[in-house]
Structures are given as C-alpha cells and as structure tokens.
Amino acid sequence: MYSKIITHVEKYVTPTSHALKAFTSVLQPLELKKKENLIHPGTYIQHEFFVESGCLIAYYLDKKGHKHIIQFAIEDWWVGDFDAFYNKIPSKLYIEAIEDAKLWSISFNDLEQLYHDHPIFERYFRILVTRGFISQRKRVLSTLQENAKERYLDFCKTYPNIESRVPNYHIANYLGLSPESLSRIRKTLTEEGLNIDVGQP
Amino acid sequence: MYSKIITHVEKYVTPTSHALKAFTSVLQPLELKKKENLIHPGTYIQHEFFVESGCLIAYYLDKKGHKHIIQFAIEDWWVGDFDAFYNKIPSKLYIEAIEDAKLWSISFNDLEQLYHDHPIFERYFRILVTRGFISQRKRVLSTLQENAKERYLDFCKTYPNIESRVPNYHIANYLGLSPESLSRIRKTLTEEGLNIDVGQP
Incomplete structure (x- = not known):
C-alpha cells in the first residue's frame, strides 16, 4: 500500500524500517475526482501532498481572472502551497486534479515531529526542496533567456x-x-x- | 569572528556548542574587491558562500550578451550556484561583488560530513532552502501577475x-x-x- 512513496523516499535517503514505519503511520490517504480542488485561495494549508497516481495543476488567478499555471504534479511529486504551509498565511493558489488522483497527505505537526524523531526525513525533504529551488530558478532563467x-x-x-x-x-x-x-x-x-x-x- | 554567521544559524535552529564548533571549523574566510567575480560560467562549483559584509549580484549573460540579474545578496545571505554545486555541472552564472565583500565558504564535502554528524545543520539548510524556494516561486508568480x-x-x-x-x-x-x-x-x-x-x- 505504501510501496510507491517508500520507493520515492529510498531513492534519496536510506531510513531504518523503524523510521519508515513512523513516516507511513502519519500518512493519510486522499482521493480526488477530475476537476476537484485540493486547495483554493484564502484557506490555511496544514498539509503537504504526495501524488500516488493522477495529475494535478497548481495555478494562480490574476485580478482579471486569467489563469497562470505554476506547477504540474504527477506520480511521485510532492505538491502543496509551501508559502501558506510554512508561513501560516492563507493560500493564494488553486491546486486542481486534471485527472482522477490518489494522494497521501502529511500534516505540518506530524512532519515537524517526524523531523525531530527521525532527522533522515529532514534530509529527504531538504534534498527535495533543493531540487525544487533549482527547478524554480531554472524557470526564472528560462523566462529571461530562452x-x-x-x-x-x-x-x-x-x-x-x-x-x-x-x-x-x-x-x-x-x-x-x-x-x-x-x-x-x-x-x-x-x-x-x-x-x-x-x-x- | 564567527558571531554574525552563528547569530544567523541560531535564528533558525538551536545547535549544541559542539555542533557549532564543528560548523565553524570548516568555514573558510574569503575577501572580494568590488567588481571581482566569485563564480563565472563554465566552472565547477564546490562551495556555498555566506555573506559577512558587502553586496553581490548573481547574473546570467544571454547569447546576445545581455545581463539578467537573478539574485542580490547582502549580509546574512547565502549565495552560490545550487544547480552546479549539487548536480556537479559547470556553472552558468556569474556572481560578482558590487561592493567590497567578506564571505565565509563551506565545501560540498564538509557540508555533507556536517549533515551526517550534526543533523541540526540539515534542518538549518532545509529551512533556508524552503525560504529560497518560496521566494523564487513568488518571483515567478510576481512576473505572471503584477x-x-x-x-x-x-x-x-x-x-x-x-x-x-x-x-x-x-x-x-x-x-x-x-x-x-x-x-x-x-x-x-x-x-x-x-x-x-x-x-x-
């Protein structure tokens, strides 16, 4: 049941079975139908999400109602609104399933506890966020240059x-x-x- | 001598004095004169840099020779080319001092060893990279919307x-x-x- 998310974790770090068990014990399953929203603006975001299957888009609606897609997420991607999640401010984003999707969610408090008890997950998320940062910077560069x-x-x-x-x-x-x-x-x-x-x- | 960088670390995490000592023992001082380059394209980047004083810009030169500034860095900022540093590929960026600058550098190998010995630094850099990611995403959003x-x-x-x-x-x-x-x-x-x-x- 947890095989896909464990495979993803083990791609980046090597946790003990005890640490993995602590991780999977705080994951909650979630299903979305196509066109259903996971997140919408103005709400406080207390979870991050791992995509088990399906496809989602994260987008922003500007003042004129124009949609701007800032991320796609398919299997094996983490998705969420980091700004809202970490800074405890209302989300500015929509995240919408564009295919039926199965997700795992983890709460802010469970994640903090996990970091404390099993620093290997601090490493896992540091690596993922670093990759995300590099990818965002590439996008800025790409807009400038290409x-x-x-x-x-x-x-x-x-x-x-x-x-x-x-x-x-x-x-x-x-x-x-x-x-x-x-x-x-x-x-x-x-x-x-x-x-x-x-x-x- | 290390007071500024230690203050920055302690703004985000609470390391033991033993962990702090391990951290400062691998820092190397570095001085740059105004207009001097810290990084230029085509080189392998083995260090990240903390700005003790001064101001730097990170920029990209496009095929037509036009400059595109992607980051400013002043006191208390970490600066570097994450893509080149983590993925061991040649840098595509210039990083240039636009004021005389004093920096601390830390090498890739020392940082990995530090993460291994003192996971509190995994936490410190996870928090910083998360803030960097959020700031990059805001920049993408800001270009789209404002x-x-x-x-x-x-x-x-x-x-x-x-x-x-x-x-x-x-x-x-x-x-x-x-x-x-x-x-x-x-x-x-x-x-x-x-x-x-x-x-x-």
Missing part, C-alpha cells in the same frame, strides 16, 4: 511524463504562450525531426 | 536593505524594466507619498 521553442523543449525535459497526458492549452499557459504558438512550435519540431525524444523520460 | 509598480514594491519588501545601496540600473535589470521606467515608477510613488517606507527593513 525563446519559446527552447522553453518548450525545457518543459519536455522537466516533465517528461506529463506532456502526452495534459491538454495543450495547459502547457501553453504554463509556458506563457498562446495555444496557436505552441502548435506552431510543435509543427516546426516535427518537421525538424526533433519530436522523437519529446515526452520520453 | 504590474511594474507592484513588482518594484515587492522588491523593496524582499530586499529592504539593498535598495539604497544598489545602482538603479541593477534594480531595473532584476525587475526586467528599463532604468527610465523604474525612475518613472519611483517618481509616481514619491508623488503618492508612498516612498516613506521603501527601503526600510
């Missing part, structure tokens, strides 16, 4: 398993492009024979 | 002590504005009487 085609190729590398599952308009939104521009980019890549590796892990 | 005036006010909040020390053209660059646009924004804020708090911690 043209749309390069940004799309970067996206395919960052999210190799998502590209074939997610509607085009979501990907265009994440990249800050119109769906028409994204289609043109894909067409050019196909003509250049560069689409072979796209979407492959 | 107008230039709001982005400038956000900048003043994020970097309350930098604004009065850094040339305007650096701030304009970080915000993706022309220096002229930034001047106009500042003028408007002065006229609105909103400049009183700007630049204050």
Whole structure:
C-alpha cells in the first residue's frame, strides 16, 4: 500500500524500517475526482501532498481572472502551497486534479515531529526542496533567456511524463504562450525531426 | 569572528556548542574587491558562500550578451550556484561583488560530513532552502501577475536593505524594466507619498 512513496523516499535517503514505519503511520490517504480542488485561495494549508497516481495543476488567478499555471504534479511529486504551509498565511493558489488522483497527505505537526524523531526525513525533504529551488530558478532563467521553442523543449525535459497526458492549452499557459504558438512550435519540431525524444523520460 | 554567521544559524535552529564548533571549523574566510567575480560560467562549483559584509549580484549573460540579474545578496545571505554545486555541472552564472565583500565558504564535502554528524545543520539548510524556494516561486508568480509598480514594491519588501545601496540600473535589470521606467515608477510613488517606507527593513 505504501510501496510507491517508500520507493520515492529510498531513492534519496536510506531510513531504518523503524523510521519508515513512523513516516507511513502519519500518512493519510486522499482521493480526488477530475476537476476537484485540493486547495483554493484564502484557506490555511496544514498539509503537504504526495501524488500516488493522477495529475494535478497548481495555478494562480490574476485580478482579471486569467489563469497562470505554476506547477504540474504527477506520480511521485510532492505538491502543496509551501508559502501558506510554512508561513501560516492563507493560500493564494488553486491546486486542481486534471485527472482522477490518489494522494497521501502529511500534516505540518506530524512532519515537524517526524523531523525531530527521525532527522533522515529532514534530509529527504531538504534534498527535495533543493531540487525544487533549482527547478524554480531554472524557470526564472528560462523566462529571461530562452525563446519559446527552447522553453518548450525545457518543459519536455522537466516533465517528461506529463506532456502526452495534459491538454495543450495547459502547457501553453504554463509556458506563457498562446495555444496557436505552441502548435506552431510543435509543427516546426516535427518537421525538424526533433519530436522523437519529446515526452520520453 | 564567527558571531554574525552563528547569530544567523541560531535564528533558525538551536545547535549544541559542539555542533557549532564543528560548523565553524570548516568555514573558510574569503575577501572580494568590488567588481571581482566569485563564480563565472563554465566552472565547477564546490562551495556555498555566506555573506559577512558587502553586496553581490548573481547574473546570467544571454547569447546576445545581455545581463539578467537573478539574485542580490547582502549580509546574512547565502549565495552560490545550487544547480552546479549539487548536480556537479559547470556553472552558468556569474556572481560578482558590487561592493567590497567578506564571505565565509563551506565545501560540498564538509557540508555533507556536517549533515551526517550534526543533523541540526540539515534542518538549518532545509529551512533556508524552503525560504529560497518560496521566494523564487513568488518571483515567478510576481512576473505572471503584477504590474511594474507592484513588482518594484515587492522588491523593496524582499530586499529592504539593498535598495539604497544598489545602482538603479541593477534594480531595473532584476525587475526586467528599463532604468527610465523604474525612475518613472519611483517618481509616481514619491508623488503618492508612498516612498516613506521603501527601503526600510
């Protein structure tokens, strides 16, 4: 039942079976139907979530009601609103299932207790957050430096398993492009024979 | 000699004096003159750096030679190229002192050993990286959602002590504005009487 999340933990750290048991004992299962929200703005967020199956998007609605997708999350990703979770402020984000999804949740208090009792989980989350930080910084750099085609190729590398599952308009939104521009980019890549590796892990 | 960095550590965690001693014993001092580079592209980065005094910028030069500032760092900030440091790939960044600066450096191997021997430092860096992640995500959100005036006010909040020390053209660059646009924004804020708090911690 916990095999996927344990495999993910063991990809980064080597906890004792005692530490793993303490970890899984505080996980709560959660299921979402497609289009259901996990988080919406204005709420206090007391959990982080591990995606067991399915796909979610985290997005922000601006004052004009325009949607801006800031993250996709599929199997083996942690998702949540870190700012709201750690700083105990209301969320500014929506997190929505775009496929039926199964998640594990862990509460702030359980996580703090786990860090205290089993510092190996401090290590696990430090490594994950560092990877997240690097990925966010790459996104800032990529917005500054690259043209749309390069940004799309970067996206395919960052999210190799998502590209074939997610509607085009979501990907265009994440990249800050119109769906028409994204289609043109894909067409050019196909003509250049560069689409072979796209979407492959 | 270590008082500033120890104060910073103790702001987030409560290490034993034994753990603190292990930490300070692996710190190396480093001085940079204004305009000197700490890091430049194409090099392998084996250290992270704590700013004891002075100011640095981290920037990327695009293919056309245009500079894009992605971070400022003053006293009490850690700075480095996390992607290059953790993933053992050549740096893509410049990090340059824009004031004479005193730094502490810690090597990758010393840091790993420290994490192993004193998990409290795993906690310290997990907390710092989480704050960094949140700040990067805010920057992505801010680029998506806000107008230039709001982005400038956000900048003043994020970097309350930098604004009065850094040339305007650096701030304009970080915000993706022309220096002229930034001047106009500042003028408007002065006229609105909103400049009183700007630049204050």
